[in-house]
Amino acid sequence: MELKQGNLSVAEYSAKFEALCVFSPHYNTVEAEEDKCVKFESGLRPDIKQLIGFSEIRDFPTLMTKARICDEDGKAKTSYY
Numbered sequence: 001m002e003l004k005q006g007n008l009s010v011a012e013y014s015a016k017f018e019a020l021c022v023f024s025p026h027y028n029t030v031e032a033e034e035d036k037c038v039k040f041e042s043g044l045r046p047d048i049k050q051l052i053g054f055s056e057i058r059d060f061p062t063l064m065t066k067a068r069i070c071d072e073d074g075k076a077k078t079s080y081y
Helices: 010-021 030-042 046-053 060-080
Strands: none
Touching: 010 030, 010 060, 030 046, 030 060, 046 060
């Protein structure tokens, strides 16, 4: 699973990531929560990864929410200028 965010929004990337996780049983266990977070984070665009990477969030729903907020905030800033 080598999914990258690219031009997708974080919401779109998250949806594709979770759809692909269905085919990888390892990422569907409680024990693999940290691995799932690391894998998700590694596929994020560099600007978002830089903003949330230092937090080392290892709860997947929290990580998705924080990444989405960073993405939306970034879009708000670019449309503001």
